[in-house]
Amino acid sequence: MSALTLSPAPGRAPMSRIVGRQAAMEIRLTLRRGESLVLTLVIPVLLLVGIDKLDALRLPGGDRAAFLVPGVLALAVMSTAFTGQAISTGFERSYGVLKRLGASALPRWGLLLAKSLAVLVILAGQCVIVGVVGFALGWRPDLRGIVPALALIALAAAAFSGLALLMAGTLRAEATLAGANLLYLLLGAAGGIAVPLTAAPAAIRTVLQWLPITALTDGLRAVLGGDPAPGRVWLILVLWAVVTITAAARTFRWE
Amino acid sequence: MTRPAVEVDSLVKRYGARTAVDGVSLAVPPGTVVALLGPNGAGKTSTVEVCEGYRRPDSGTVRVLGLDPVAAHDELTPRIGVMLQSGGVYPGARAGEMLALVASFAANPLDLAALTERLALGPVANTPYRRLSGGEKQRLSLAMALAGRPELVFLDEPTAGMDPQSRRATWDLVRELRGSGVAVLLTTHFMDEAEQLADQVVIIDGGRVVGAGSPAELTSAQLSSTTGTGQLTFASVPGLPVADLRELLPGFAVAEASPGRYQLTGPVSPAAVATVAAWCAEHNALVAALNTSQRTLEDVFLDLTGRELRT
Numbered sequence: 001m002s003a004l005t006l007s008p009a010p011g012r013a014p015m016s017r018i019v020g021r022q023a024a025m026e027i028r029l030t031l032r033r034g035e036s037l038v039l040t041l042v043i044p045v046l047l048l049v050g051i052d053k054l055d056a057l058r059l060p061g062g063d064r065a066a067f068l069v070p071g072v073l074a075l076a077v078m079s080t081a082f083t084g085q086a087i088s089t090g091f092e093r094s095y096g097v098l099k100r101l102g103a104s105a106l107p108r109w110g111l112l113l114a115k116s117l118a119v120l121v122i123l124a125g126q127c128v129i130v131g132v133v134g135f136a137l138g139w140r141p142d143l144r145g146i147v148p149a150l151a152l153i154a155l156a157a158a159a160f161s162g163l164a165l166l167m168a169g170t171l172r173a174e175a176t177l178a179g180a181n182l183l184y185l186l187l188g189a190a191g192g193i194a195v196p197l198t199a200a201p202a203a204i205r206t207v208l209q210w211l212p213i214t215a216l217t218d219g220l221r222a223v224l225g226g227d228p229a230p231g232r233v234w235l236i237l238v239l240w241a242v243v244t245i246t247a248a249a250r251t252f253r254w255e
Numbered sequence: 256m257t258r259p260a261v262e263v264d265s266l267v268k269r270y271g272a273r274t275a276v277d278g279v280s281l282a283v284p285p286g287t288v289v290a291l292l293g294p295n296g297a298g299k300t301s302t303v304e305v306c307e308g309y310r311r312p313d314s315g316t317v318r319v320l321g322l323d324p325v326a327a328h329d330e331l332t333p334r335i336g337v338m339l340q341s342g343g344v345y346p347g348a349r350a351g352e353m354l355a356l357v358a359s360f361a362a363n364p365l366d367l368a369a370l371t372e373r374l375a376l377g378p379v380a381n382t383p384y385r386r387l388s389g390g391e392k393q394r395l396s397l398a399m400a401l402a403g404r405p406e407l408v409f410l411d412e413p414t415a416g417m418d419p420q421s422r423r424a425t426w427d428l429v430r431e432l433r434g435s436g437v438a439v440l441l442t443t444h445f446m447d448e449a450e451q452l453a454d455q456v457v458i459i460d461g462g463r464v465v466g467a468g469s470p471a472e473l474t475s476a477q478l479s480s481t482t483g484t485g486q487l488t489f490a491s492v493p494g495l496p497v498a499d500l501r502e503l504l505p506g507f508a509v510a511e512a513s514p515g516r517y518q519l520t521g522p523v524s525p526a527a528v529a530t531v532a533a534w535c536a537e538h539n540a541l542v543a544a545l546n547t548s549q550r551t552l553e554d555v556f557l558d559l560t561g562r563e564l565r566t
Contacts, residue, residue, distance in 0.1 A: 005366070006401065006437060007404070007437075008406040010363075011361060011362025011403075012332075012360065017359065021356055021359040095342050095343070096339060096341065097342070100337070100339055100343025103307055104332060104357055105361060105403060106332075106360055
């Protein structure tokens with residue numbers, strides 16, 4: 001039996017290592033959950049290929065991929081930053097994981113940073129996969145739109161994360177699970193991802209425009225199509241991010 | 256004199272109208288084990304969780320390694336090890352992976368191979384947490400608490416759900432921690448655990464300290480009032496003058512329970528046994544048998560906290 005030296009030698013590892021290891025753990029756990037893979041990859045890719053290939057839906061303009069890919073990208077962003085994060089954080093809270101990590105050398109800001117990094121890494125993977133599938137379907141985005149598209153995605157990810165933590169930090173895990181899935185379906189349907197909003201009456205359209213998913217979809221379609229994103233889109237995303245993150249920070253309960 | 260690793264002074268913790276901890280004081284010096292012993296709902300976990308910085312005291316002061324556990328939380332966490340009563344691990348995380356994660360937060364982590372071997376976690380290293388048995392979960396949780404080589408360890412019911420072998424292994428580890436200079440504050444409702452491990456036992460009930468001392472002090476008859484004192488019985492020739500013995504041993508009730516069977520109830524000590532033997536020799540009476548029985552910590556505990564079943 002090898003010797004075990006228990007004499008105290010306390011100390012915190014460098015924060016970069018702590019946050020990096022925590023983020024890697026979050027990513028591994030996400031990829032290990034089959035249902036989260038379905039949500040983050042299978043559904044977006046199926047929607048993209050399915051709607052593009054089946055001519056059942058009439059899409060605006062001649063370029064089906066130019067309409068579809070930004071919408072599916074927006075859906076992928078929402079699935080990771082909102083739905084996935086709300087559900088996993090809700091269960092981590094109810095299983096006492098957040099409580100236990102709170103007594104570890106990982107500070108709370110470090111945990112939030114690690115979670116954000118994990119979300120960004122998974123988002124990057126989703127964007128690459130959706131982009132490559134889109135390219136195979138004939139999608140040819142305006143490359144000058146890549147940088148503003150990434151900025152829109154980061155901003156929307158912040159807004160969705162705030163909403164996720166607002167739910168996960170206040171509701172029971174089971175309620176978060178149900179609510180996050182329901183909102184995913186509603187926002188996915190209402191966000192103009194696959195069905196153009198022009199189909200809806202004007203009053204409803206105005207309301208739907210204020211949803212973060214709609215703003216992200218509209219913004220991505222504009223910038224990847226070579227136009228600047230409307231100011232309204234940036235404003236809506238910033239508002240959602242500020243409101244949800246502030247509310248989450250005020251209400252989040254770690255246990 | 257070194258400052259205690261944990262100093263709790265007149266701690267009060269309320270949840271709404273309910274007072275969970277009502278004026279508890281205790282100290283855990285480095286290199287000692289202090290056991291908080293009490294029935295369910297006595298306020299053990301609340302006390303420990305205030306020390307861990309999870310909750311703010313409503314009144315009283317708590318210092319952990321000389322610091323305020325709430326205000327200096329981030330400064331303290333690398334120096335303490337925490338074993339929660341349950342949970343605390345991602346259900347999908349593998350046991351070895353979770354231990355490695357927590358160890359990676361530390362500047363000088365324990366030798367994980369040795370720790371894994373000591374707690375017999377090797378065979379389940381690749382098993383997801385949700386598939387571990389209760390005892391395996393407890394052992395992983397203990398390993399996580401120790402991985403960062405802390406100065407102070409909080410163990411909340413560390414052996415609940417463990418099989419006897421795991422309990423022994425855990426006890427051995429706790430003793431080694433003490434020997435290595437680590438301060439340990441543990442909660443338990445197992446008397447034998449407190450008796451085996453603790454330098455100091457603090458018995459709490461209804462949020463108050465109802466008894467404190469070393470296991471020897473608590474079980475020695477001097478501390479008890481009327482009930483549950485020690486017993487000394489011996490067999491010898493019948494008809495010895497017990498009144499004389501009563502004078503020699505004030506504080507004892509002495510009686511010849513049946514011819515040749517003598518029973519003394521009182522503060523049994525080595526000196527009392529010697530007195531009885533000498534007194535018999537004086538009367539040229541051979542002691543055929545002599546038995547002493549002391550209170551166990553369980554007797555003390557039940558005397559102090561009552562024998563009725565708790566809800």
